Amino acid sequence: xxxxxxxxxxxxxxxxxxxxxxxxxxxxxxxxxxxxxxxxxxxxxxxxxxxxxxxxxxxxxxxxxxxxxxxxxxxxxxxxxxxxxxxxxxxxxxxxxxxxxxxxxxxxxxxxxxxxxxxxxxxxxxxxxxxxxxxxxxxxxxxxxxxxxxxxxxxxxxxxxxxxxxxxxxxxxxxxxxxxxxxxxxxxxxxxxxxxxxxxxxxxxxxxxxxxxxxxxxxxxxxxxxxxxxxxxxxxxxxxxxxxxxxxxxxxxxxxxxxxxxxxxxxxxxxxxxxxxxxxxxxxxxxxxxxxxxxxxxxxxxxxxxxxxxxxxxxxxxxxxxxxxxxx
Amino acid sequence: xxxxxxxxxxxxxxxxxxxxxxxxxxxxxxxxxxxxxxxxxxxxxxxxxxxxxxxxxxxxxxxxxxxxxxxxxxxxxxxxxxxxxxxxxxxxxxxxxxxxxxxxxxxxxxxxxxxxxxxxxxxxxxxxxxxxxxxxxxxxxxxxxxxxxxxxxxxxxxxxxxxxxxxxxxxxxxxxxxxxxxxxxxxxxxxxxxxxxxxxxxxxxxxxxxxxxxxxxxxxxxxxxxxxxxxxxxxxxxxxxxxxxxxxxx
Numbered sequence: 001x002x003x004x005x006x007x008x009x010x011x012x013x014x015x016x017x018x019x020x021x022x023x024x025x026x027x028x029x030x031x032x033x034x035x036x037x038x039x040x041x042x043x044x045x046x047x048x049x050x051x052x053x054x055x056x057x058x059x060x061x062x063x064x065x066x067x068x069x070x071x072x073x074x075x076x077x078x079x080x081x082x083x084x085x086x087x088x089x090x091x092x093x094x095x096x097x098x099x100x101x102x103x104x105x106x107x108x109x110x111x112x113x114x115x116x117x118x119x120x121x122x123x124x125x126x127x128x129x130x131x132x133x134x135x136x137x138x139x140x141x142x143x144x145x146x147x148x149x150x151x152x153x154x155x156x157x158x159x160x161x162x163x164x165x166x167x168x169x170x171x172x173x174x175x176x177x178x179x180x181x182x183x184x185x186x187x188x189x190x191x192x193x194x195x196x197x198x199x200x201x202x203x204x205x206x207x208x209x210x211x212x213x214x215x216x217x218x219x220x221x222x223x224x225x226x227x228x229x230x231x232x233x234x235x236x237x238x239x240x241x242x243x244x245x246x247x248x249x250x251x252x253x254x255x256x257x258x259x260x261x262x263x264x265x266x267x268x269x270x271x272x273x274x275x276x277x278x279x280x281x282x283x284x285x286x287x288x289x290x291x292x293x294x295x296x297x298x299x300x301x302x303x304x305x306x307x308x309x310x311x312x313x314x315x316x317x318x319x320x321x322x323x324x325x326x327x328x
Numbered sequence: 329x330x331x332x333x334x335x336x337x338x339x340x341x342x343x344x345x346x347x348x349x350x351x352x353x354x355x356x357x358x359x360x361x362x363x364x365x366x367x368x369x370x371x372x373x374x375x376x377x378x379x380x381x382x383x384x385x386x387x388x389x390x391x392x393x394x395x396x397x398x399x400x401x402x403x404x405x406x407x408x409x410x411x412x413x414x415x416x417x418x419x420x421x422x423x424x425x426x427x428x429x430x431x432x433x434x435x436x437x438x439x440x441x442x443x444x445x446x447x448x449x450x451x452x453x454x455x456x457x458x459x460x461x462x463x464x465x466x467x468x469x470x471x472x473x474x475x476x477x478x479x480x481x482x483x484x485x486x487x488x489x490x491x492x493x494x495x496x497x498x499x500x501x502x503x504x505x506x507x508x509x510x511x512x513x514x515x516x517x518x519x520x521x522x523x524x525x526x527x528x529x530x531x532x533x534x535x536x537x538x539x540x541x542x543x544x545x546x547x548x549x550x551x552x553x554x555x556x557x558x559x560x561x562x563x564x565x566x567x568x569x570x571x572x573x574x575x576x577x578x
Contacts, residue, residue: 065356065364072352076569076578077396078345078379081352082372088355089368096361134569134578184578192576300357308359310484311420314477321476 018043030231035161038104046230050160051105052121053232055112058098060124061091063116063297067131068140076134083180084137090173097169101162117302119289126209128291135188135198136206141181143203143210143248145174150244151214154234182251189255196256203252204260211275212283214241220280245273332508333446334388335408336515338398339505339551341381342409345399346559347430348374349566350417359420366466370427373459380452400570404560405553412495414550414559418488421474421481425488427467432528433499433521435460440516449514468532475536486538497546500525505551 022041029036036042065088072088075081099109115121126144131137152174155167185202188195215221215237227233235243245264252259263276286294351371358364382395412430417423438460441453471489474481500518502510509515533540549555570576 062356062361069356072355073349073565074568076400076573076576078375078382078399079396080578082375082379085352085355085368085372085375089365089372092356092361092364092368096365099361187578191578192573194573195576304357304359307357308363308420310478310480311359311363311474314474314481317481318473318477 027229030159030229033157033159033231035164036159037161046232047105049227049230049232050163051102051107054098054102054105054160054163055107055115056122058095058102058112059116059121060127061095061098063123063127063301064144065091065095066297066300067127067129067293068137070131071134071137074134075137080137080184083184087141087177087180090177094166094170094173097166098163101160101166104162105160113305117298117305119298122287124213125283125286125291126213127297128286128289128294129205129209130293132205133198133202135185135195135202138181138184138188138199139202139206141177142185142251143181143206144213145177145181146248147210147213147244149174149178150240150247154240157231157234159231185255189257199255200257203255203257207260208278208282209286211241211245212278214238214244216280216283217278242272245275249273331389332505333514334385335505336509337381337385337388337449339408339410341378341385341395341398342407343413343430343434344374344381345378346407346409346562347413347426348372348378349562350413350415351423351427353417354423363420367423370463370466373456373463377452377456377459380456384448384452396570400567401574404555404563407555407559407563408551408553409555409559410495410498411547411550411556412492412499414556414562415492415495416558418491419484420470421484422488422491424467424470424474425485426492427463428471428532429489429492429496429529430499431460431464431467433525435464436521436524437516437518440521444515445513464528468528471532471538472536475533475538482538485536489538489541493541494544494547496543498548498550501548501551503551 023043026036026040026042026046036046068084068088068091072081072085075084099112102112103109112121116123131140149171152167152171156164156171158164158167185199188199218224218236218238221237224233224236228236249259249264261276263274265274266272267274285291289298348371351367351374354367355364355371358367378399379395382398386393386395386398410430412426415422415426435457438453438457442450442457444450444453471485474485476482500522502518506515506518510517529541547556569578
């Protein structure tokens with residue numbers, strides 16, 4: 001879905017001093033926008049930061065399947081059902097490429113999933129809000145995937161090759177999701193009064209969490225400078241947030257709906273929208289795991305994993321036996 | 329027989345839609361991401377088939393009912409899917425046992441239907457048979473993997489197959505609708521599919537090291553609207569929004 005730095009760095013001081021000439025060569029390659037590939041030398045902190053960021057991104061894709069999955073069985077037409085099922089399937093696919101990209105850095109899938117289930121690894125705060133009506137599915141596609149695209153487009157040029165290539169594919173699919181989400185809301189906005197009310201209500205509930213997806217304001221985003229130097233991040237949180245708001249406000253108006261921000265107004269001088277203060281206490285509470293559906297999301301993920309343990313064991317046992325037979 | 333073609337297209341659509349709906353319940357909850365992907369994939373194929381069959385049924389009927397109208401505005405008695413597809417997912421072994429039996433049958437059926445004298449049915453079946461061949465292979469692989477996996481997976485696969493054996497007979501039943509259309513070269517005679525189905529099932533069970541099947545007395549009724557207790561709950565969930573807002577377009 002998207003990524004922003006949510007976890008505190010778990011870096012421990014590096015015991016072995018890394019050779020300066022390797023560091024210099026690495027920094028020079030990154031500064032020249034060259035890709036770093038799995039077998040290339042890289043500083044340990046770069047590796048650990050990337051594992052954290054990519055696995056958090058993967059977890060967001062996987063947990064993100066749940067709020068939308070909540071509506072697949074209830075989609076109001078066969079066409080919408082197939083679109084939604086295909087979208088959630090795409091997210092599973094994104095999770096898979098991202099886990100694979102993190103594996104190229106030496107992280108194992110089990111370790112990453114354990115970190116998610118133990119609460120050590122974070123995922124996007126947006127998925128800890130509930131999907132209450134069908135309009136939420138449109139709003140997620142349009143706003144959440146839209147915010148994700150803003151975040152991820154620059155990552156197509158991120159310094160780590162496997163991550164950049166995963167992002168190219170992810171971005172293509174996310175743009176498709178965004179259009180489909182907006183299309184669902186256009187149809188509803190031209191529909192009955194009840195449908196229009198659902199759309200406005202969905203915008204009211206998803207607007208602020210969506211613009212919080214870009215992460216804390218720049219003056220409170222301690223890891224940004226290093227991440228930007230390493231090309232792990234290419235634009236600041238506030239720059240991306242502004243871009244998203246500027247692009248999205250006219251789309252809200254096109255639906256005949258209102259943005260739930262009384263302070264929002266076009267600033268001719270800046271050439272941007274000014275917007276109201278974000279409730280960062282709410283954001284940090286959700287990061288801490290206090291979002292309204294955080295417990296449901298984690299319970300569902302743990303249950304799927306635990307209930308599936310016997311399947312994974314059986315697949316391994318069968319594979320081992322098959323190899324033994326083939327070797328005999 | 330009046331409207332036999334409508335009834336036939338409808339039941340083919342109902343089979344696919346109900347099973348697609350069941351598989352979509354797994355989404356986000358499967359044993360591994362790869363499995364989530366493949367279950368969603370099969371579900372998508374099935375719902376796509378349902379759109380084609382139900383759309384065609386509506387055209388044949390000629391009363392202006394669309395695929396959505398047929399999917400979201402019929403109650404239990406008007407559904408004619410087989411009982412197997414409406415069974416709850418149970419654990420992953422039970423889901424895969426159902427998929428293996430159903431897709432193996434559906435593949436044989438669509439292979440035959442691709443040569444139907446009804447051009448539209450033939451066209452839909454020819455497209456779908458490629459998908460269904462993959463479903464049957466994938467599910468067969470899981471029957472083997474779980475049958476030949478651990479003691480627990482073997483026990484669960486035996487239980488999963490045991491749940492579904494009673495619904496096999498219904499797949500091969502011919503009623504007046506089928507008989508009429510078989511005589512016209514439109515439908516496939518289900519009796520002719522049986523030997524191939526039995527052989528394929530026996531081969532997979534043997535490879536999985538699972539006991540041969542002893543088919544119990546068949547439980548039937550789906551084709552005439554007499555379902556298990558489960559279908560009403562599926563429809564309650566699936567139809568909730570269109571039924572609540574009957575004038576809305578989505």
